[in-house]
Amino acid sequence: MGILTKLANPTQFLKLSDRLLPIFATLTVIVGVWGLYLALFVAPEDYQQAQTVRIMFIHVPSAWLAMFCYTFMALSALGTLVWKHPLADVSAKALAPLGATFAFLTLVTGAIWGKPTWGTWWYWDARLTSVLILFILYLGIISLWHVIEEPAKAARITAVMILVGFVNIPIIKFSVDWWNTLHQGASVFRLDGPTIHSDILFPLIVMAAAFSFFLLTLHLLAMRNEIMRRRVRSLQRRMVRNSAPDMVPQVVR
Amino acid sequence: MIEGKIEFVIAAYLITIFVLGGLVLFVLIDRARIKKALKKLEGETANELKTSHE
Numbered sequence: 001m002g003i004l005t006k007l008a009n010p011t012q013f014l015k016l017s018d019r020l021l022p023i024f025a026t027l028t029v030i031v032g033v034w035g036l037y038l039a040l041f042v043a044p045e046d047y048q049q050a051q052t053v054r055i056m057f058i059h060v061p062s063a064w065l066a067m068f069c070y071t072f073m074a075l076s077a078l079g080t081l082v083w084k085h086p087l088a089d090v091s092a093k094a095l096a097p098l099g100a101t102f103a104f105l106t107l108v109t110g111a112i113w114g115k116p117t118w119g120t121w122w123y124w125d126a127r128l129t130s131v132l133i134l135f136i137l138y139l140g141i142i143s144l145w146h147v148i149e150e151p152a153k154a155a156r157i158t159a160v161m162i163l164v165g166f167v168n169i170p171i172i173k174f175s176v177d178w179w180n181t182l183h184q185g186a187s188v189f190r191l192d193g194p195t196i197h198s199d200i201l202f203p204l205i206v207m208a209a210a211f212s213f214f215l216l217t218l219h220l221l222a223m224r225n226e227i228m229r230r231r232v233r234s235l236q237r238r239m240v241r242n243s244a245p246d247m248v249p250q251v252v253r
Numbered sequence: 254m255i256e257g258k259i260e261f262v263i264a265a266y267l268i269t270i271f272v273l274g275g276l277v278l279f280v281l282i283d284r285a286r287i288k289k290a291l292k293k294l295e296g297e298t299a300n301e302l303k304t305s306h307e
Contacts, residue, residue: 101272109265228288232290232294
């Protein structure tokens with residue numbers, strides 16, 4: 001909790017993120033190149049799916065991160081509503097477009113994988129539909145932030161919406177157990193251990209690490225953008241108060 | 254048994270690279286835009302303070 005209190009000061013956060021950004025960006029490139037090499041050249045073909053199994057190395061990390069982003073947004077929403085942490089809604093606002101992108105990639109790569117393996121691009125199965133709902137939730141949350149003018153009110157309302165929408169995350173995870181779906185069941189995060197062969201599991205873990213470093217880098221960058229955007233707004237307000245409206249540039253949204 | 258189907262793999266990887274690249278561009282362009290506005294406003298605030306001192 002100590003580090004969270006310390007990071008409540010945006011200047012402290014900017015200083016820390018200044019040091020962390022180059023580390024995460026470098027790790028993204030190194031682990032990303034290694035992961036792509038393993039996924040495209042080292043991992044063996046599947047005996048049933050042949051080359052198309054390689055789509056898994058981008059589809060699965062995208063799906064994990066789409067759900068992780070939303071879970072982290074829900075924690076941030078709690079930070080806004082319960083602890084009133086000044087950076088909680090900054091974190092959630094920065095995460096929403098990133099989570100939406102990963103949800104979009106999950107849907108698109110899933111459709112591309114579905115065509116050769118299931119014979120269809122799309123099927124209204126519980127897993128696919130719940131991920132589509134997650135993507136629509138992300139778009140709704142992003143829109144809410146844009147339509148509500150007052151930042152504090154926008155933070156509160158979106159926090160409530162994020163928490164309500166969180167019910168969809170366990171539905172995505174357990175949809176393959178609760179319903180009879182076309183989508184396969186869990187094969188990595190299982191109580192009895194992964195059912196994937198280590199030759200395929202290892203590249204998958206490396207790609208998931210690369211995607212995670214990518215998310216960390218962009219999340220920090222987007223949070224810094226949001227802090228600067230708020231600084232711009234407060235300077236604009238100060239100038240308006242000093243009755244120099246002609247000097248105020250267009251509002252940065 | 255599915256034959257090769259390498260075109261699906263290529264399409265999936267290309268789309269992912271374009272989308273993630275677009276996301277990076279979006280964040281960097283946003284950053285440049287805000288930095289520009291911040292610089293302009295800070296300059297104007299400094300001028301305003303200087304004028305009021307004089």
